[in-house]
Amino acid sequence: MAPIASKLYTDDVSLVVLLLDTNPYFWTSSSSSSLSFSHFISHVLSFVNSILLLNQLNQVVIIATGHNTCGYIYDSSLSSVSSSISANESSGDAKMPAFCSEVLKSLEDFVKNDESLSSVDAGNGVGSSLLSGSLSMALCYVQRVFRTGPLHPQPRILCLHGSPDGPEQYVAVMNSIFSAQRSMVPVDSCVIGAQHSAFLQQASYITGGVYLKPQYLDGLFQYLSTVFATDLHSRKFIQLPKPVGVDFRASCFCHKNTIDMGYICSVCLSIFCMPHKKCSTCGSEYGQAQSDASTLSGQKRKEPS
Amino acid sequence: MNSIEHRAVSNSRGRRLNRDEDEDDEDEDNDMSAWEKAYTDERSWESLQEDESGLLRPIDNTSIYHAQYRRRIRSISSTSTSARIQKGLIRYIYVVMDFSRAAAEMDFKPSRMAVVAKHVEAFVREFFDQNPLSQIGLVAIKDGVSHCLTDMGGSPESHIKALMKKLECSGDASLQNALELVHECLNQIPSYGHREVIILYSALSTCDPGDIMETIQKCKKSKIRCSILGLSAEMFICKHICQETGGSYAIALDEFHLKELLLEHAPPPPAIAEYAIANLIKMGFPQRAAEGVVSICVCHKEAKVGAGYTCPKCKARVCELPTECRICGLTLVSSPHLARSYHHLFPITPFDEVSFPNRKIAGQKSYETCFGCMHNLMDPGTGSGYCVTCPKCKKYFCLDCDIYIHESLHNCPGCESLRHSNSINAGG
Numbered sequence: 146m147a148p149i150a151s152k153l154y155t156d157d158v159s160l161v162v163l164l165l166d167t168n169p170y171f172w173t174s175s176s177s178s179s180l181s182f183s184h185f186i187s188h189v190l191s192f193v194n195s196i197l198l199l200n201q202l203n204q205v206v207i208i209a210t211g212h213n214t215c216g217y218i219y220d221s222s223l224s225s226v227s228s229s230i231s232a233n234e235s236s237g238d239a240k241m242p243a244f245c246s247e248v249l250k251s252l253e254d255f256v257k258n259d260e261s262l263s264s265v266d267a268g269n270g271v272g273s274s275l276l277s278g279s280l281s282m283a284l285c286y287v288q289r290v291f292r293t294g295p296l297h298p299q300p301r302i303l304c305l306h307g308s309p310d311g312p313e314q315y316v317a318v319m320n321s322i323f324s325a326q327r328s329m330v331p332v333d334s335c336v337i338g339a340q341h342s343a344f345l346q347q348a349s350y351i352t353g354g355v356y357l358k359p360q361y362l363d364g365l366f367q368y369l370s371t372v373f374a375t376d377l378h379s380r381k382f383i384q385l386p387k388p389v390g391v392d393f394r395a396s397c398f399c400h401k402n403t404i405d406m407g408y409i410c411s412v413c414l415s416i417f418c419m420p421h422k423k424c425s426t427c428g429s430e431y432g433q434a435q436s437d438a439s440t441l442s443g444q445k446r447k448e449p450s
Numbered sequence: 451m452n453s454i455e456h457r458a459v460s461n462s463r464g465r466r467l468n469r470d471e472d473e474d475d476e477d478e479d480n481d482m483s484a485w486e487k488a489y490t491d492e493r494s495w496e497s498l499q500e501d502e503s504g505l506l507r508p509i510d511n512t513s514i515y516h517a518q519y520r521r522r523i524r525s526i527s528s529t530s531t532s533a534r535i536q537k538g539l540i541r542y543i544y545v546v547m548d549f550s551r552a553a554a555e556m557d558f559k560p561s562r563m564a565v566v567a568k569h570v571e572a573f574v575r576e577f578f579d580q581n582p583l584s585q586i587g588l589v590a591i592k593d594g595v596s597h598c599l600t601d602m603g604g605s606p607e608s609h610i611k612a613l614m615k616k617l618e619c620s621g622d623a624s625l626q627n628a629l630e631l632v633h634e635c636l637n638q639i640p641s642y643g644h645r646e647v648i649i650l651y652s653a654l655s656t657c658d659p660g661d662i663m664e665t666i667q668k669c670k671k672s673k674i675r676c677s678i679l680g681l682s683a684e685m686f687i688c689k690h691i692c693q694e695t696g697g698s699y700a701i702a703l704d705e706f707h708l709k710e711l712l713l714e715h716a717p718p719p720p721a722i723a724e725y726a727i728a729n730l731i732k733m734g735f736p737q738r739a740a741e742g743v744v745s746i747c748v749c750h751k752e753a754k755v756g757a758g759y760t761c762p763k764c765k766a767r768v769c770e771l772p773t774e775c776r777i778c779g780l781t782l783v784s785s786p787h788l789a790r791s792y793h794h795l796f797p798i799t800p801f802d803e804v805s806f807p808n809r810k811i812a813g814q815k816s817y818e819t820c821f822g823c824m825h826n827l828m829d830p831g832t833g834s835g836y837c838v839t840c841p842k843c844k845k846y847f848c849l850d851c852d853i854y855i856h857e858s859l860h861n862c863p864g865c866e867s868l869r870h871s872n873s874i875n876a877g878g
């Protein structure tokens with residue numbers, strides 16, 4: 146370890162925190178039919194391996210986003226076998242790098258654990274996975290890397306996500322996004338599900354990351370290696386996919402529906418999909434009949450622009 | 451290097467927060483001259499200690515800092531649990547700058563005017579970061595009259611541009627004229643908005659056309675909170691204005707103090723029912739159009755490529771948010787604008803301190819590492835001898851994560867990675 150630590154970190158050394166969606170409801174649903182979970186994992190393992198081989202100082206951390214829990218799967222800086230990847234390959238006795246078996250084993254433990262927790266409340270089996278949890282963990286990890294001193298790899302977060310957004314996570318996901326923005330950690334997202342994710346669109350847009358929804362999932366590794374393997378410094382020089390638009394709709398606090406028009410409490414800015422007499426968040430009672438924007442318009446129209 | 455800098459910043463932050471409590475000590479401090487103050491404030495020698503071999507080392511005060519932080523968190527949470535959090539998040543604020551001849555004084559370098567302009571610029575940016583749906587207007591007092599530099603608006607850049615264009619000072623200052631102008635403008639805003647004025651006053655006199663007491667009563671009646679920041683000496687009339695309207699009055703001792711006093715106005719104030727009437731406002735959340743799409747926007751009436759938002763009601767295209775749709779009049783905001791303030795509404799509970807050695811139950815791995823960052827909690831390097839646990843999810847965290855989670859992230863990673871607790875939160 147000594148020679149590596151004494152080496153200066155250059156601007157192309159990356160820390161990639163990979164968030165893997167392991168939600169069983171998504172992987173068994175029809176929307177994932179073009180890509181099975183095992184194929185997905187083999188794409189991801191090749192991708193992780195290629196990042197680690199791009200620069201010996203590169204670091205990869207994998208966090209699983211489950212349906213009932215989230216957990217760390219792999220950290221290349223802790224792994225005892227990561228340093229022997231190249232040695233292992235050159236000897237030719239193993240078909241895959243040694244770290245893969247480590248990842249697969251902890252992934253299996255995680256999925257089992259996730260499954261055992263789901264039996265507690267089987268009724269709540271709607272498709273979202275706990276993105277807010279794994280994002281929060283990833284950000285804590287990144288902060289720890291920041292604390293190690295001025296020499297550290299450039300961190301970024303990559304979400305490989307397929308499950309639909311869980312509107313109940315709206316506030317937590319937004320909090321994570323703003324915290325990532327403040328510490329200038331880009332959140333990249335690669336959506337492997339059937340529909341776009343409004344959460345991840347906003348996350349990538351606000352933090353300056355890349356949002357991509359690959360068309361052909363058979364070639365997932367191609368997309369990953371061409372778009373998401375590039376370090377932050379080199380991104381300035383390549384043509385990245387342009388965003389297809391960002392869904393800025395919000396979830397209402399009362400029913401957790403996604404809405405494009407709603408009512409805002411003027412005291413606490415809570416969002417409701419229909420008018421109420423009293424704010425359920427801050428307890429304010431609304432004085433007069435709810436004002437439409439018409440009260441504003443008289444004064445605002447005058448503004449030249 | 452980095453960690454020392456970080457500590458210095460955090461210490462000064464802690465000091466600023468303490469300042470409100472020790473108002474009495476403040477008077478004693480004022481007796482000292484500026485150079486003495488610099489020494490007593492920084493106390494650079496106290497951050498060093500001698501180790502066994504006699505070398506000077508910076509004190510490891512992470513645990514001290516953590517204790518300070520915990521006191522702060524506890525005081526915040528005790529106030530927020532007793533009453534439901536109501537903050538005035540929609541603010542309409544006029545910043546009045548005195549550009550009379552007193553602003554040419556050079557006791558602030560290079561001049562009062564330049565210093566005021568510089569810090570108002572910083573304030574405008576900070577204000578919009580913390581109050582995304584609020585609006586600011588800029589007013590200048592000059593030659594005995596006051597005029598609007600900018601109308602009420604939500605775009606920081608246009609305010610800063612207008613401010614930097616008009617930097618010259620002359621004539622007398624008139625508080626009454628300034629209040630009259632602001633009163634007239636603020637009277638038109640909707641009743642749910644908080645009306646505020648901050649006056650940065652350099653002059654030691656006011657040259658008024660009529661009775662200023664009447665104007666003060668008018669402002670009081672319209673529920674306009676006036677705060678004044680003086681750059682020279684305390685004046686009775688300023689104090690009177692602030693007392694009558696519920697604002698704050700302070701005199702800046704030096705440039706740094708001025709900056710601090712001004713930035714104290716940036717976070718949203720507690721909502722006071724008598725100042726603004728709670729209301730429901732109808733708003734739209736437009737989607738951002740794909741890059742490279744050409745369409746005609748309603749705000750400039752010209753064809754633009756890329757980057758625009760579509761009104762959900764009438765499908766008109768606008769360039770910037772927040773704004774009001776020119777076609778249907780709907781207030782348009784982006785949901786991230788709103789979400790930025792939600793951590794005020796759903797604060798996470800403070801974590802409990804535990805000493806960890808007795809926590810090694812059944813050798814479970816999760817007890818030894820921080821749930822957030824995987825840092826080994828048994829690591830002797832952390833040195834503090836304890837860690838913290840979330841009372842809801844019972845996960846363990848290191849002290850650094852504790853601070854990060856409460857100060858920046860505003861999510862408990864443990865609670866967020868539990869389906870069960872999540873559904874409880876959603877239900878209740």
Ligand SMILES: [Zn+2]
Nearest residue numbers: 397399400418
């Ligand atoms: Zn609703």
Ligand SMILES: [Zn+2]
Nearest residue numbers: 410413424427
């Ligand atoms: Zn409310």
Ligand SMILES: [Zn+2]
Nearest residue numbers: 761764775778
């Ligand atoms: Zn419209």
Ligand SMILES: [Zn+2]
Nearest residue numbers: 820823848851
């Ligand atoms: Zn930690």
Ligand SMILES: [Zn+2]
Nearest residue numbers: 840843862865
């Ligand atoms: Zn918790």
